[in-house]
Amino acid sequence: MVSLARRTGASRSSSELRLTSARNYSRKRSSIGNSAEGPVTPTPSRTRSARSIALESDETDTSPPGSPTRRSSRNRSPGSKVEQKLSALKDSAPQKRNVLTASVAETRNVSTSMRNSVEGALNTTPSKTDRKRRHEEISNGLADKTSDRYFEGGHDDADRSIMSVVRSSVRQGRKIFSSLADAIVSKKAKTTHDPSQDIVDSSPASPISEISRYEEMEDDIADSIKDTELIFAELEKSPGFPSPRSEEEKSPGLDPPSNAKDASLVNSSFIQIQPTDLQKVKRRVLGQLNGRLRPRLVGLEDAYGKIFHLMEQTILAPLHAAAMSKSDSNASASASVSLASFHGGNSALILGPRGSGKSLVVDSVLSALKAKHKGQFITVRLSGLAQTDDKLALHEIAAQIERGRREIEAGESLEEGTKMYRRQSANRTLAKLVTMLSGRSGLEEANGKEQDEEGDDDDDDDGAAVVSVIIVLDEFERFATMQNRQTLLYNLLDAAQSPRYSATSSNKSRAPSMCVVGISSRMTAPEMLEKRVRSRFSHRVIVIPHASDIDKFWQICEAAATLESGASASVSVDAARAWNAQVAELRQEPPIERLVKRVFATTKDPRQVHVQLAMGVQEVGRLPLSAERVTRIDLGAVEGAGAMERVSGLSELALMLLVCAARSEIKYGRAEAAVATDYDSALRSVPSRPQGSVASGSVNFAIAYGEYLLKAGETRLAEAAAGAVVAMPFRVWSREQAAAAWECLEKAGLIQGAGGSGGLCAVEVSLRELATVARGAVVRQWCRAL
């Protein structure tokens, strides 16, 4: 029994040791914070030693840290303590003992593998000194302080993480914790300043609290037997879950001392997760952040449910129909009512601004359905970006349906399929598709000439099983603005809403059940439909808004950076939990807070935060995840996109010409041009003014160059008048060179609307703005005096 208990502890210890020690250390820190004499910011070296000692204190429970020789003897004491407690518990609650035994047996298997992985990880982890040396080299080489900051940042990060753990545990308001803290504070008053002493004191003092913690531990183990995933979820909710784990952690003392030493080494390094796990975590998280893997859904449950229901109904409809026709050929009234819900317009429109998770929801639903109803439906995905006209879209639909059918019927050659989407006119493809999808022959008969085709089609279709078709139209508004009077949408929606599987014609109609889901970021998309199309649309509009408050927004951003329980089987639960805790702590950092606030206030697009987070996560192998790394470089914002940034890269001559152009625009321009505010002209963008329209401008090269010559003359005169020997006298460049510079301005988009010869154009920046960025005294003076 005892040995089993020890094993349990060992298995836990290898992975959670670091966390627990961090927690203990945090307790110590909180106590320091309470007592006024505590150091506010410990030096990095001290922090490290404190943490490693904290670990030892965990192992040794009460005795102060000493030489390794003493440690081995001490190691046994907590084990015996555990033994005592367990025997006491055995007496009090025999049924609990059973649970514990089972749990121990369960975890025993894990323990060995875990230990191995820890050892493996330790072998690969570079030693602390190596790391430091490397960083010093970098910092020397670069002659900047960034790499030093990385180094310091590790400690700051660890400290912050500890503090946040403290905060969350305090929030939990556990009695035991407060009693602990009291005990520490009271002891703290007596003891000296040595951090190791503090840590020693942090071990639980009162026996009552210990007993309660044992009970909690028991509960926890029972939980772990039931479902490790459950624990994970629970702990995710409360990262600072204080007592039970730390109590378990005491058993590692029973393991050989070498193991404990290794663990302390891991603890002192920056990485809190084993490197092997970390790589997996990193890969998964980066995939999510880059949009290559699907993240967890946050705040989209409602939409998910609706879409899932819609699509599942579509898939199930043929089965229901088959069941109905079998059970009762003369459908009763009630049955027809229930069926009516299946084909009551299988179309929906998902609206929401960009980055709100529309495609994500649809993807999630489709993958869930694929798992649930494999081989029962075909997905057709179109995008308005790729399929730029009706013909392409039609061919794509046909191709995808054929591909889907081939997959389902795996092996059966479908010559007809390839024939269907290649080398056929769009008209015939459409006709075939509509016949296939709607199961009506009326349309083709109306067309008249397609009758023979229809016959063929029916023959071909006889062999194929009826499966449902789900058509997803991404960038829906583009389909609505295509030429050809929304023929495609009309036909698709018409086919989707047409009644099928009715009791009367169920034996004849072999049309698949289908549903059309449009995704659009334009809220006016339903209004863009023509009347005849709109009447065929079910008017089921699912709106996915942006996050309403900043906390929710952060949750969405965080979702992609964290690991879902069971997202990837290879990542251990503990590693995932530790990672998630790290990410959750990022929120407290001021730079991240600023980033999130800024994005929330401007675009509310979580992907912008994701791009930044990905930057930080990419470096996690070498450096800890810290806010500085995440926000160091603003990747999302396009630098140099604004007019003013472009101005700063101009040559002096080009800048002077621009200033002169701005001057002459004020001088000669019409009243409205002169009155226009700075931001008006700065924000005037290209789309609002189509290229080639000349009317709005009032300068051309000749005018600007004339002004340039005028100002240059003044400047040279002033130079001559001053009489001072100027190092570089002002040089007036020829018209030819100025024309080249003018071309640069046009290329940079700072001058707009230069049509042909003599065409007037407008300056994109105002003189006042130019004055703020202009370098050089001369240019600044030109900006000023008018």
Add this chain to the structure above:
Amino acid sequence: MNNACRRKETNAPIFSLKSHMKQLSEENLLGLAREYPARFYQLEQLNILLSSDSVVNPPVLAVTGQVSSGKTVVVKRFLKDTESSYTWISVDECLSIRVVLQRITASLRSLRKRDGEHAAEDHSIACNSFSVFVEQVNVLLSELQLEKAHFVVLDRIDELGEPFDAFYQFITKIGELLNASPLTFILISSTGSDPHKSQTTTYPHIFFPPYTKLETTAILCTESLCRIRTMLPKCANSSIEGLLTDDRLMSLWTTFCQIIVDTYFPLYGPDIAQFKVVIRKSFPKFARPVTDGSVAIPATSKAGWFELYKLHQPLLSSEELIANSLLNKGGVSENGYLDMPILSKYLLCAAYLASYNKPKNDVKLFSRIRESRKRQRNSFHRKFKDKINLRNLAPSAFEYERLLAILKCVVPEHFDSTIDIQTQFATLASLKLVTRPGTNSSTDILESRTKWAVNVAWDVILEISREIKLQMDGYILD
């Protein structure tokens, strides 16, 4: 696919498929940073963002920065040094989006061929739309089964011959359209990047800021010695050649680069490409006094450099080195401005007057009634004070008859009236010195209402008028 594309594919190594890509170590990174001054952060960002694992890479990465700020060279070098597999497509060489798409698919196809599987190339379906492109790439990727990340670099995407807004949008969203692709598209552009001029994007951006003056000098100074020696003119005798040690040559080169940058930085800004052209043109001239032996290369003192600079100051202060055109300036011959008949010169001046004077002022300008003219001119002076100088605007059109009338006033009285004015005018028109404004050039030349406009700038007209001793100032209202 046109021939040009195919030739490019076969000759130039636009793709490279390596077994795996490695992340650059810090030492390598520092080495590269030394090679490319002021580009350490960009290299570091590339190193962080890109790796061999396709899941970890972003689907799209935009590289932006001003012209000649080292985007292409840095990205190319980085991809080479990391031994990654990539496809390099210079979009400016493609005429249309279709060619770009075809090149991408062709390069992916050639990857497949390299794998040893010599499948017959299927060019039957030209990749002429985004839809087909997505389909083809999906098929190719499923055939290729790339394990490692593959980069598709679209260099100078903003210099595509046609509007590329839709293309850019399509490429940035391509991650959603391709299923589980190991591709990462790197978009290199110089003008503000996004055609939508948005400040925020959902994909990472790497910005290459323009070089400063110091950085420009540093970059230009990093030229290999043998390159410099090839540019050096032949030495007059061997003793001078012996004097030109590597150290001295390097100091000569550095001084020269500094002088060039100091002189032309106000003109070119941080445009390295322009500087390189100027340097190539001017270094032989600059070094000639040294190789002739007229100026001794100073070992340490600055006096020698000053002497060299003084020798070349006229050259530097003229614009001879930086002439944009190869033609002789202005086409001035020894016989004066533009070898043309006297009457043609009068015609041209008259045409200018007709273009830049309003018809309503004709009476005041060209009539002999003195009083009215004087009075009017004064009032006009006041009125036009804050108006744009008309000379800077486009010429307005005039009728042929008006030109003839003005010509009569301008031409001296002794002039022979038998000269065929119409032929002269036709010659001017064929020389495009006089044009018919408006786009529809199909209108009948002989039509009575045909209007003309002068196509010669004021400074040229001024030269011509001086040659024929015509006082233009008296006939034009400023």
